[in-house]
Amino acid sequence: MEKMALKVAGMTCGHCEEAVKNALMSIDGVASVSIAFLEEQVEVEYDPEKANRNHLINAIKDQGYGVA
Numbered sequence: 001m002e003k004m005a006l007k008v009a010g011m012t013c014g015h016c017e018e019a020v021k022n023a024l025m026s027i028d029g030v031a032s033v034s035i036a037f038l039e040e041q042v043e044v045e046y047d048p049e050k051a052n053r054n055h056l057i058n059a060i061k062d063q064g065y066g067v068a
């Protein structure tokens with residue numbers, strides 16, 4: 001398992017947090033997601049043989065949020 005921390009812009013409430021979390025959890029290989037939207041902080045634990053950094057970032061962008 002690998003851990004990745006991302007800075008995600010545009011999350012303003014718990015619903016945003018939930019949307020990002022669901023999008024990430026639906027990716028094959030993602031084991032856990034923890035989000036603190038006030039800090040714009042997203043931490044993902046994933047299997048690097050199934051998912052990669054780009055998968056994760058694209059899933060967040062598809063939801064309409066920015067990734068720094």
Ligand SMILES: [Cu+2]
Nearest residue numbers: 012013015016
């Ligand atoms: Cu929101």
